Amino acid sequence: MDLPSLYISIIILLFTTYLFTTYFRRKPTTHPHPPTIFPSLPLLGHLHLLKPPLYKTLAKLASKHGSILQLRLGFRRVLVVSSPAAAEECFTKNDIVFANRPKMLFGKIIGNNWTSLVWSPYGDHLRNLRRIASTELLSIHRVNEFHDIRVDECKLLVRKLVSTSGSSSPVNMKMVFYELTLNVMMRMIAGKRYFNGAMGEEGKRFREILDETFVLASASNVVDYLPFLSWFGIKGVEKRLIELQVKRDVFFQELIEQLREPKGENERTKKMKKTMIEVLLKLQEEDPKYYHDEMIRSFVLVFLSAGTDTTAGTMEWAMSLLLNHPKVIAKAQSEIDTKIGKDRLVDESDIVNLPYLRCIINETLRLYPAGPLLVPHESSKDCVVGGYNIPGETMLLVNQWAIHHDPKLWTDPERFIPERFEGLDAMRDGFKYLPFGSGRRSCPGEGLAVRVMAMTIGLLIQCFDWERISEKKVDMTEGPGLTLPKAEPLLAKCKPRLEMHDLLA
Numbered sequence: 085m086d087l088p089s090l091y092i093s094i095i096i097l098l099f100t101t102y103l104f105t106t107y108f109r110r111k112p113t114t115h116p117h118p119p120t121i122f123p124s125l126p127l128l129g130h131l132h133l134l135k136p137p138l139y140k141t142l143a144k145l146a147s148k149h150g151s152i153l154q155l156r157l158g159f160r161r162v163l164v165v166s167s168p169a170a171a172e173e174c175f176t177k178n179d180i181v182f183a184n185r186p187k188m189l190f191g192k193i194i195g196n197n198w199t200s201l202v203w204s205p206y207g208d209h210l211r212n213l214r215r216i217a218s219t220e221l222l223s224i225h226r227v228n229e230f231h232d233i234r235v236d237e238c239k240l241l242v243r244k245l246v247s248t249s250g251s252s253s254p255v256n257m258k259m260v261f262y263e264l265t266l267n268v269m270m271r272m273i274a275g276k277r278y279f280n281g282a283m284g285e286e287g288k289r290f291r292e293i294l295d296e297t298f299v300l301a302s303a304s305n306v307v308d309y310l311p312f313l314s315w316f317g318i319k320g321v322e323k324r325l326i327e328l329q330v331k332r333d334v335f336f337q338e339l340i341e342q343l344r345e346p347k348g349e350n351e352r353t354k355k356m357k358k359t360m361i362e363v364l365l366k367l368q369e370e371d372p373k374y375y376h377d378e379m380i381r382s383f384v385l386v387f388l389s390a391g392t393d394t395t396a397g398t399m400e401w402a403m404s405l406l407l408n409h410p411k412v413i414a415k416a417q418s419e420i421d422t423k424i425g426k427d428r429l430v431d432e433s434d435i436v437n438l439p440y441l442r443c444i445i446n447e448t449l450r451l452y453p454a455g456p457l458l459v460p461h462e463s464s465k466d467c468v469v470g471g472y473n474i475p476g477e478t479m480l481l482v483n484q485w486a487i488h489h490d491p492k493l494w495t496d497p498e499r500f501i502p503e504r505f506e507g508l509d510a511m512r513d514g515f516k517y518l519p520f521g522s523g524r525r526s527c528p529g530e531g532l533a534v535r536v537m538a539m540t541i542g543l544l545i546q547c548f549d550w551e552r553i554s555e556k557k558v559d560m561t562e563g564p565g566l567t568l569p570k571a572e573p574l575l576a577k578c579k580p581r582l583e584m585h586d587l588l589a
Contacts, residue, residue, distance in 0.1 A: 115473035118154040118163065121145065122446040129156030131309060136564055139456035142166070142385055143486035152470045154478075158309030160186070162479045163469070168493065168515040173469045174461070174480060175515070175523035180206065182461040183524045186479045188308050190301060193325040194332075198383040202390070202459060206524065212374075213383075217528045220367070221360050221383070227532050229357045231432060232535060233271045237264055238543050239429070245548060246588055249579045254553045257403055258573035261396035261540070266294070268536060269391050273360045273384055274339045293335055296328050297385075298393050302565040336381045340365070360387070387529070394454035394567050395533050402448040404558045404574050405500045407550055412502060416440055417581075421548045426583050430542035432535045439540050443502035445534065449519035451500060454567050456485035458521050484518045485568075547588060548578040 134157070135141045142164050143278055146153055148422075151167035165171055174182050178392040183206035185191060187198060187356055195203030201217060220226070241264055245255065263279035270276050278287035305321045307314050314322075343361045358366070364383060368375035406413045419440045435442060461480040466473060489497045493516045495504070520527040527533075544550075552558060553575050563571035580588050 088523050100552055112324050115468050115562065118152045118470070118472040119150045120154045120156070121149060124156045126584070127158065127310065129160075129309075129391050131157050131333070134554065137456075137562060137568075139485040139568075140481055142481065142483050143456070143489070146483065146486055152472055154472075157479075158306075159311060160479055161475065161477070162481060163463075163474055164483060164534050165469070166483045167490075168487060170470050171225075171482050171484075171518065171522070173513040175521075178281070178463075178467045179523040181463050181465060181467045182480050183210075184462040184464045185525075186460050186462040188460075189305050189322055190325065193322070194297070194385070194480060196378060196382050200380075201386045201528075206464065212314060214490055214524075214528060216367070216383075218331055220363055221387075222528050222532060224531070226363075227535070230272045234268055234539065235431065237268050237271070238540055241540070241589070242429070242547055245544075245581055249548070250474050253578050254575040256573055257361055257565060257576055258396070258400050258570070261399045262392070263498075264540065265392045265396045265536065266388075269388055271359075274343065274389060275359045276339070289331075292333055293328070294388065294392070296324075297332070297389060298565070298567075300325055300328060301389070302567075332385060333378075333381060336384050337377060339384070340377055340380055360384070390527070391529050391533065393569075395536055397517055397567050397569050398445075398448055398452065398454055398533075399537055399540055400539070400570055400574050401452040402444060403544065403550070403576065404560060404570065405448060405451070406444070406545070407574075408557045408560070409500055412444065412500070413545060413550060416444060416545045420542060420584065424546070427587060430539060432539050434542070435535070435538045438538075438542060439506065440502065441538055441545070443505040444541065445537050446505040446517075447500060447502040450488045450494070451498075452562070452568055453484050453488060453519050455519075455521070456483070456568050457566075458482045458484060459525070461525065482518070482521075487516055487518065490516075544578075547580060547584050549581050551577040553577060 124130055125132060133141070133155075142153075143166060146164060146166035151164075151165065152170050153164045154274065155162045155164060165174060185198070185203050186207060188203075189198070189201030191198045195369075198204060199209065201210075201213045204213060241260065245260075248255065267277050267279050270278060278284075278290055300321065307322070310503075323493065340361060343359065344365055361380060361384065364380045365373060368377075368380070406416075419438055420430060423437050424434055430438070458481070461482075463474055463476050463478045463480065465476040468474065487493065491497050495501075515522065520530040520533075558574060559570075559572050561571040563569045
């Protein structure tokens with residue numbers, strides 16, 4: 085048989101298998117299957133309907149076909165949920181069922197064969213990883229230990245802006261927030277600060293690795309949905325992921341080795357706070373088989389990927405919104421001046437006494453959630469959502485962007501109105517607000533992220549008067565990517581507030 089005939093035979097076999105598994109082997113059930121869209125094309129399913137940005141396309145499909153919608157993306161069955169009631173069913177009654185992750189190529193390579201905190205299936209290993217994250221690395225006690233690092237980085241940011249405020253050049257806020265969050269995370273993780281004006285060779289390597297990680301994380305890999313394409317040599321993204329993982333492993337293994345080297349014990353080292361890597365190396369001494377170097381590298385990479393781009397992006401959106409709404413800045417400055425005064429800087433401990441500042445953060449996360457579709461889940465067995473039967477091995481996409489922009493849930497949902505969160509505990513307001521996910525796979529770094537965002541935005545509001553670079557409003561166009569970045573980096577002008585002159589001097 086010649087090669088073209090072989091390919092045709094394979095495609096016919098796959099199509100027959102698809103029809104058989106999709107339509108003829110469904111188990112009988114008392115519940116109907118969710119609504120779907122006709123037609124579903126052979127092999128492609130509904131892939132032809134998907135246009136970027138994906139969360140908006142899925143929101144339009146949901147408005148037409150229902151808030152619980154079943155799609156076929158290539159060979160994957162996908163449940164798209166776009167209502168608080170359905171999201172609540174998924175993350176409460178069916179929380180364990182949907183605690184798995186789909187086996188995607190990114191999770192296989194970057195997630196160490198689906199064993200990382202993000203990509204591991206639900207079970208003993210995942211429970212232990214989350215226990216380590218919540219009790220050893222991101223507990224309130226541990227986050228408080230790193231308080232001085234966050235304060236130090238925020239003060240350095242303020243000094244930098246004061247020193248450049250007389251310049252006619254605008255400030256690139258995207259870079260400001262990106263470097264701040266990376267410095268905070270790397271000092272907590274490894275005790276290193278890479279972005280301080282002059283970046284060394286190690287810092288450049290680190291920056292290249294992170295930039296490539298975010299690019300590839302956002303790249304769609306068609307083989308995840310049409311796996312047979314890998315037989316035809318379509319492995320462009322896979323090759324780049326493998327090369328990236330090698331670079332990442334080499335770089336972060338060097339960090340581990342630097343921190344593994346014994347240090348002389350003295351009064352100074354006794355008082356020094358252990359970095360996250362040092363905490364994990366201490367656990368490795370107790371159980372070296374479980375806490376191996378690959379696991380430590382995986383933790384480091386997850387925290388960097390999840391805790392930098394998302395936090396920096398949210399702060400960039402927040403400042404963009406504030407520049408387009410100067411009355412909100414004035415109201416926030418008034419709150420800070422009244423509650424904090426003008427003889428000291430805002431601190432993390434002040435956040436609880438600055439409710440309007442927290443409203444600004446909440447409203448930003450509502451309008452521009454860092455994970456508009458959350459990280460995908462997958463059902464481990466058949467279950468029922470909204471009265472519909474959901475088969476096992478169904479990928480779950482919760483469209484929190486659609487929920488956050490639903491006019492049935494929010495008055496004037498496209499407008500920036502921080503006051504809508506006044507007197508409201510947003511995190512307890514049902515499932516219509518999910519910026520950090522929910523259930524067993526919710527983000528364990530929520531507390532840290534909120535502290536960094538609130539203190540940073542609070543200081544920028546307290547210390548500076550802000551202006552747009554022109555009379556035109558800041559462009560709020562959304563760019564491509566999983567974390568909902570701005571299409572155009574935010575540029576802004578600032579000058580120290582007269583009220584803060586003595587303190588800043």
